[in-house]
Each structure stands twice: as structure tokens, then as C-alpha cells.
Amino acid sequence: MPQTNLRSARRYGTRPTMKDVAARAGVGLKTVSRVVNGEPGVTPETERRVQEAIDALGFRRNDSARVLRKGRTASIGLVLEDLADPFYGPLSRSVEEVARAHGALLINGSSAEDPDREQELVLALCARRVDGLVVIPAGDDHRYLEPELKAGVATVFVDRPAGHIDADVVLSDNFGGARDGVAHLIAHGHRRIGFIGDMPRIHTAAERLRGYRAAMEDAGIPVAGSWMSLGATDPERVRRAAEEMLSGADPVTAVFAGNNRVTVTVIRVLAEHARPVALVGFDDIELADLLQPGVTVVAQDAAALGRTAAERLFRQLDGTLVTPERIELPTRLISRGSGELPPAD
Amino acid sequence: MPQTNLRSARRYGTRPTMKDVAARAGVGLKTVSRVVNGEPGVTPETERRVQEAIDALGFRRNDSARVLRKGRTASIGLVLEDLADPFYGPLSRSVEEVARAHGALLINGSSAEDPDREQELVLALCARRVDGLVVIPAGDDHRYLEPELKAGVATVFVDRPAGHIDADVVLSDNFGGARDGVAHLIAHGHRRIGFIGDMPRIHTAAERLRGYRAAMEDAGIPVAGSWMSLGATDPERVRRAAEEMLSGADPVTAVFAGNNRVTVTVIRVLAEHARPVALVGFDDIELADLLQPGVTVVAQDAAALGRTAAERLFRQLDGTLVTPERIELPTRLISRGSGELPPAD
DNA sequence: TAGGGCCTGGACAACGTTGTCAGGCTCGGG
DNA sequence: CCCGAGCCTGACAACGTTGTCCAGGCCCTA
Numbered sequence: 001m002p003q004t005n006l007r008s009a010r011r012y013g014t015r016p017t018m019k020d021v022a023a024r025a026g027v028g029l030k031t032v033s034r035v036v037n038g039e040p041g042v043t044p045e046t047e048r049r050v051q052e053a054i055d056a057l058g059f060r061r062n063d064s065a066r067v068l069r070k071g072r073t074a075s076i077g078l079v080l081e082d083l084a085d086p087f088y089g090p091l092s093r094s095v096e097e098v099a100r101a102h103g104a105l106l107i108n109g110s111s112a113e114d115p116d117r118e119q120e121l122v123l124a125l126c127a128r129r130v131d132g133l134v135v136i137p138a139g140d141d142h143r144y145l146e147p148e149l150k151a152g153v154a155t156v157f158v159d160r161p162a163g164h165i166d167a168d169v170v171l172s173d174n175f176g177g178a179r180d181g182v183a184h185l186i187a188h189g190h191r192r193i194g195f196i197g198d199m200p201r202i203h204t205a206a207e208r209l210r211g212y213r214a215a216m217e218d219a220g221i222p223v224a225g226s227w228m229s230l231g232a233t234d235p236e237r238v239r240r241a242a243e244e245m246l247s248g249a250d251p252v253t254a255v256f257a258g259n260n261r262v263t264v265t266v267i268r269v270l271a272e273h274a275r276p277v278a279l280v281g282f283d284d285i286e287l288a289d290l291l292q293p294g295v296t297v298v299a300q301d302a303a304a305l306g307r308t309a310a311e312r313l314f315r316q317l318d319g320t321l322v323t324p325e326r327i328e329l330p331t332r333l334i335s336r337g338s339g340e341l342p343p344a345d
Numbered sequence: 346m347p348q349t350n351l352r353s354a355r356r357y358g359t360r361p362t363m364k365d366v367a368a369r370a371g372v373g374l375k376t377v378s379r380v381v382n383g384e385p386g387v388t389p390e391t392e393r394r395v396q397e398a399i400d401a402l403g404f405r406r407n408d409s410a411r412v413l414r415k416g417r418t419a420s421i422g423l424v425l426e427d428l429a430d431p432f433y434g435p436l437s438r439s440v441e442e443v444a445r446a447h448g449a450l451l452i453n454g455s456s457a458e459d460p461d462r463e464q465e466l467v468l469a470l471c472a473r474r475v476d477g478l479v480v481i482p483a484g485d486d487h488r489y490l491e492p493e494l495k496a497g498v499a500t501v502f503v504d505r506p507a508g509h510i511d512a513d514v515v516l517s518d519n520f521g522g523a524r525d526g527v528a529h530l531i532a533h534g535h536r537r538i539g540f541i542g543d544m545p546r547i548h549t550a551a552e553r554l555r556g557y558r559a560a561m562e563d564a565g566i567p568v569a570g571s572w573m574s575l576g577a578t579d580p581e582r583v584r585r586a587a588e589e590m591l592s593g594a595d596p597v598t599a600v601f602a603g604n605n606r607v608t609v610t611v612i613r614v615l616a617e618h619a620r621p622v623a624l625v626g627f628d629d630i631e632l633a634d635l636l637q638p639g640v641t642v643v644a645q646d647a648a649a650l651g652r653t654a655a656e657r658l659f660r661q662l663d664g665t666l667v668t669p670e671r672i673e674l675p676t677r678l679i680s681r682g683s684g685e686l687p688p689a690d
Numbered sequence: 691t692a693g694g695g696c697c698t699g700g701a702c703a704a705c706g707t708t709g710t711c712a713g714g715c716t717c718g719g720g
Numbered sequence: 721c722c723c724g725a726g727c728c729t730g731a732c733a734a735c736g737t738t739g740t741c742c743a744g745g746c747c748c749t750a
Binding site: 691692693694695696697698699700701702703704705706707708709710711712713714715716717718719720 | 721722723724725726727728729730731732733734735736737738739740741742743744745746747748749750
Binding site: 059061092093096107108124127268292 | 402403404406407418420429431434435437441450452453454455468472473474491493495496612632635636648
């Protein structure tokens with residue numbers, strides 16, 4: 001009979017268990033468990049023998065079995081919209097940092113802005129028995145989570161509120177940020193200000209739109225319908241919207257861009273435009289300071305959002321936290337030039 | 346006795362099991378299992394009763410137990426350096442896409458460029474019994490993975506090769522890309538070209554340096570020691586290095602930047618510099634086309650790296666793939682202006 | 691109507707670990 | 721010298737699921 005080669009090992013690989021280790025070390029099963037978990041009550045000599053067997057066999061504890069027995073998995077789930085979006089990188093990273101500090105692993109998935117996919121992912125994570133969930137919601141009805149909440153799965157929503165369910169929420173002050181950004185343009189003399197944002201069914205988009213309207217109203221400026229574009233934020237569409245605002249009968253002298261993707265496209269359009277147009281964007285973008293002019297933005301602190309959410313999650317798990325709350329984090333206006341351009345009529 | 350309230354449910358929440366469902370539906374345990382897994386051999390009427398009980402109790406199958414029984418977890422692990430780095434966003438995303446297409450979840454963690462943390466993460470993932478691993482190595486010795494490979498954990502290294510172990514590797518053509526980028530500068534008349542890169546113990550950094558040297562040698566240009574900076578890539582240090590190269594006795598007329606972080610800092614330095622200096626950077630950066638001049642880069646396809654790696658992983662799991670290979674993906678030079686500036690002596 | 695085959699449903703063991711508990715050993719004091 | 725206390729150690733059940741196997745009921749055919 002030929003010796004086991006790599007190929008068959010790969011295919012039919014079966015891992016050593018505590019039983020195997022115990023047999024090899026000539027001790028009982030439970031003793032191995034004790035050594036693996038650093039529990040007291042094992043002679044140094046016995047421990048050495050067990051450790052030797054562990055190393056020789058390449059034993060690794062099976063956490064699935066452990067979880068089954070203990071009930072806690074020491075892992076949390078993160079569901080976000082798109083890992084490739086630069087806004088979610090730091091958020092995801094800060095959630096991971098907090099998880100790590102609590103000895104938990106992070107399992108994540110992207111919903112791609114699809115409510116069904118969000119639900120599918122969340123339920124898959126619950127089936128894995130994650131201890132908690134950080135969710136950036138794509139859908140607006142989260143009643144499907146009720147049994148999970150009842151069963152004790154800690155849950156925090158981030159960036160957008162949960163729908164029809166009482167849970168922790170951590171948000172940026174989208175309304176205030178947008179209002180400040182638009183007020184900033186008004187303070188620099190603009191009156192005809194355009195707004196390009198996402199579909200209002202998305203909570204953040206709706207809030208930012210509300211901020212825009214509030215700032216205009218506070219300044220007593222009536223808003224023309226042609227100054228607003230609320231829809232998908234694919235580049236072509238944003239480009240068309242921007243061009244229309246800039247060239248219509250009542251052309252805008254400034255634009256407020258509703259998120260980072262919109263901002264980038266608007267910058268491109270403005271770069272081709274003869275007359276200088278002021279711009280303030282929601283969300284910071286990398287290299288914004290190196291452009292000519294620098295891009296003025298209303299910045300959210302993505303890392304703080306993630307950190308705050310994750311910390312609340314673990315406080316829920318501690319039992320320190322019981323009543324769901326809604327937390328709003330402030331935004332910060334960063335002037336870099338584009339928002340301070342005077343109107344050029 | 347008061348009814349169960351949310352608080353105690355949260356605290357002491359215990360989830361219904363198949364046994365509970367079976368009891369409520371008045372059927373056997375296995376019948377519930379059949380319904381949950383869509384197995385044949387259940388009357389529509391029985392199925393309805395079971396489904397009703399499932400909904401009423403909010404039952405969710407416990408995948409830990411399932412995994413324990415079945416052996417496969419339908420999840421893969423991804424260990425990378427920093428989720429917040431824009432280079433890893435698309436990579437991570439494309440790995441996730443492939444995983445999803447194969448019905449697997451993605452568990453990930455950041456090593457923060459620390460070999461110990463990498464090992465700790467990888468082993469934690471193995472303890473979870475992930476079916477496979479995609480690793481962007483921080484360390485250079487991966488012998489600790491040998492038992493895992495033997496046990497059948499599919500493994501693919503990305504971006505950097507594995508150390509002392511025979512495993513699949515998917516890389517960008519760092520050497521060729523850097524050589525082409527530097528040759529591009531030479532073709533535009535430069536001879537005094539600086540190189541700012543990461544520590545050569547990092548494989549990608551070493552390869553790019555090798556590419557720089559090769560291009561210079563091919564052109565018969567001797568390289569001055571003061572033209573090269575190989576070390577940490579924190580902004581201050583890069584800034585100092587760039588300033589020295591630009592102001593020394595033998596100042597460079599062009600700079601090749603070894604990665605995206607370096608490129609960004611160099612752009613800042615050059616923006617403050619009177620005399621125009623040509624620049625080619627390794628890795629594409631967002632908005633590179635909007636700067637003045639546009640930034641010429643050697644772009645890697647991060648998404649393709651992730652996709653290729655993940656696909657190989659699942660082919661290993663299929664058994665379609667047996668022999669470890671080393672795959673190099675081509676890079677692409679994107680001319681945008683900064684790399685085509687003529688030398689200004 | 692009896693017998694055979696098919697279909698449905700359930701009892702039971704097993705996956706690998708941890709908590710409980712009891713047994714055996716050693717050592718010191720009476 | 722005996723007994724109790726205290727320390728190690730191991731046997732056993734349980735976690736929730738799935739695979740195996742068997743029993744019982746039904747229908748169809750001879």
C-alpha cells in the first residue's frame with residue numbers, strides 16, 4: 001500500500017481530533033481539552049506529552065464543535081453595500097479593529113444595494129450563529145430580524161436607519177451636514193445652487209436633500225425644480241444632470257453633490273466647463289486637496305461610524321446596553337477652494 | 346409569571362431547535378431536517394405543518410452543528426493587509442463575488458503587515474474550518490500552514506509569494522511593470538530618475554526595485570545611490586526622500602513611485618516644487634486623471650488578482666486543480682501627462 | 691384477497707468539543 | 721499506620737444537525 005501522498009491528503013484529508021491526540025499522548029480526552037484551553041490542573045509533564053502529540057499531529061481545535069457546545073461563536077457579521085467603495089474601507093476596518101479587541105472575528109458580505117441580498121446575507125450570518133451584526137441596510141423593512149433579536153443576536157444599524165424594528169442606529173448628521181454645506185455656498189454669495197443626489201428612497205439621500213431645502217429656505221431662496229436631480233448616480237446620468245443645470249435658462253452658479261460618486265463626476269464636468277462653478281460635495285474624497293481648485297467637502301467620519309457601531313454592539317453583548325438608541329455623528333465642513341468660489345453670472 | 350420581555354429574551358435567549366419544531370408540528374426530527382433542506386420524501390401536507398411551526402417559532406438552522414456533521418463549512422477566509430487601503434477594496438470585493446457564486450461566505454481580517462498577526466488570523470480561520478484561504482502574506486515563512494494544507498485546506502497566496510511552502514500564488518508582474526514604467530520615463534528623455542519604494546523585504550517592493558534597475562541598465566544608465574529610497578513609506582519619510590532627490594548635487598528630473606501611498610505623497614511634494622518633474626507611479630489612484638498634469642501610472646488589476654485567486658481556490662476544492670502554480674498578471678501603463686513631461690535640467 | 695414494492699416518517703448514532711462528576715493517587719497529620 | 725484533604729485525571733452526557741436504516745401503511749397486481 002503506497003504512502004499517503006499530497007494529493008490524496010488534499011482530497012480525503014481528515015484532521016486529527018482531540019481523541020487522536022489523547023491516544024497518541026496516552027492520556028484521556030478531557031486532559032487534552034484542558035491543555036488546549038490552558039485550563040489548570042495538568043502536571044507539567046503531562047502537558048508536555050500532550051503538547052508534543054499536538055505538534056506531531058498538527059492538531060487544531062475544531063471551533064465548530066466548540067461553538068456548538070458553548071453557544072458563543074466569537075464572531076460578528078458586517079453587511080455593507082460594496083466593499084470596493086472607498087467610503088466603506090475605513091468603516092469596515094474600524095469595525096474589525098473593535099472586533100479584534102474583543103477577540104472576535106469579522107465575517108462580511110456586500111449587499112450590492114439589493115434588499116433581498118441583504119436579507120439573504122443577514123440570515124446566513126445568523127445561521128452561522130454570529131454573536132452580533134453590524135448592518136448597513138439596503139432595504140427598508142427589517143422585520144425579518146425579529147426572531148434573531150429575540151434570540152439575543154446583538155444588532156446595530158449604521159449609516160441608514162432600520163425599518164420597522166427597534167434597534168440601535170448610528171448615523172451621520174446628513175441633514176445638518178448638507179444644510180451647512182449649502183449654507184456655506186449661500187454665504188459666498190450663491191443663490192442659484194444645484195443639488196445632485198441619489199434616489200430619495202435611500203435615507204441618507206433624502207436627508208441630504210432635506211438639508212439642501214432647509215438651507216435654501218432659511219436664506220429665503222425659492223428652489224427651481226430644474227436645480228435638483230434625484231435619481232441613480234451612475235456617471236452618465238449625473239453628467240447629463242450637471243450639464244443641464246449649468247446650461248439651462250436659469251443656470252446654477254454652484255452645485256452641491258450628494259455623495260462621493262456624484263462629486264467625482266461633477267468635478268469632471270466642471271473641469272470641461274468654461275465658467276467657474278462652485279462645488280461642495282458630501283463625503284470626503286482622496287486627493288481632494290490636490291485638485292485645482294481643492295474640493296470643499298462635508299466630510300463624514302467613516303471610521304468613527306464603524307467604531308461607534310461596533311462598540312455599541314459589544315456593549316449589547318456585555319449586557320451593559322439594553323435600550324436601543326439613535327446616535328448621530330457630526331459632519332465636518334472642509335474648505336479647500338471649490339466651495340469658496342464666488343458666483344460667476 | 347410575567348411573559349418573556351425583550352430584555353430577558355436578549356439576555357437568556359435560546360433559539361428553537363429542530364426538536365422544538367418537530368414537537369410543535371407533531372412530526373419526527375428527521376422530517377423537519379428534510380423540510381429545511383428541501384429533501385424529497387415529505388407529503389405536501391406534512392411540509393406545510395412543519396413550515397408553519399418553523400415560522401411560528403422563528404427557527405433558523407444552526408450551521409455550526411451542520412458543519413460539524415458535514416465537514417464542509419461553505420466559507421472561505423481572506424487575510425489581507427489593510428481593508429482601508431483602496432487597493433484591497435476591489436480585491437476583497439472580487440473574492441467575495443466568486444465566493445458568493447460558489448455559495449460560500451467570506452470571513453476576513455487584516456494583518457496590518459504583521460507576520461504574527463497574519464499567522465494568528467490564519468490559524469483562527471482554520472480553527473473555524475474554512476474550506477479555503479486567500480492570503481496576502483505579511484510574513485515570509487508559512488511553514489505553519491503545512492498541517493492545514495495536508496488536511497485539505499485549499500490555499501492561494503495573492504500579491505506576494507508564500508515562503509517555504511508549495512502553494513498557489515497569484516501575482517502582478519511587478520518587475521515588468523516597474524521596468525516598463527521606468528523605460529517610459531527614459532523614452533521621454535530622462536536619465537536621472539529617482540526610485541522611492543518600500544522595504545525590500547517586501548517582495549513586491551523588491552521586484553519593482555529590480556524592474557527599475559533593469560530598465561536603467563538596459564538603457565546603459567548608471568544609478569546613483571542617492572536616487573533610491575528604500576524604506577518605510579510613511580508620508581514624512583517619503584517627503585524627505587523626495588526633497589533630497591530633487592535638491593541634491595545630482596538632482597533627478599523624474600521620479601518612479603513604488604506604490605500608491607508613495608505616489609500620493611510625491612504628488613504633494615512635486616506640487617510645491619518650482620521646476621516640473623516627471624512622475625510615474627505604481628498602482629492606479631482615484632482621480633489621477635483630474636490632477637494637473639494627470640498622473641501616469643503602472644496599474645495593477647486588483648479585481649483580477651482577487652478573482653483569479655478565488656477561482657483557483659474553488660478549483661482546488663473541486664479537485665480540478667492539483668499542482669500549485671505561480672501566475673503572473675500583466676500590468677498596464679496608463680499615460681496621463683505626468684510621465685510624459687520632458688526633463689527640465 | 692394476499693403478496694410485493696414503494697413511499698413516508700422516525701429512531702438512533704455520529705460529528706468534536708466542553709461541563710460535570712467521580713475515582714485514584716499522594717501527602718500530611720493524628 | 722490510618723484517614724482525610726487535595727490534586728490530577730478520565731468517563732460520560734450533551735450541544736443540534738445529518739446519514740443510515742427500518743417500520744408501517746398504501747397501492748397495485750396476480
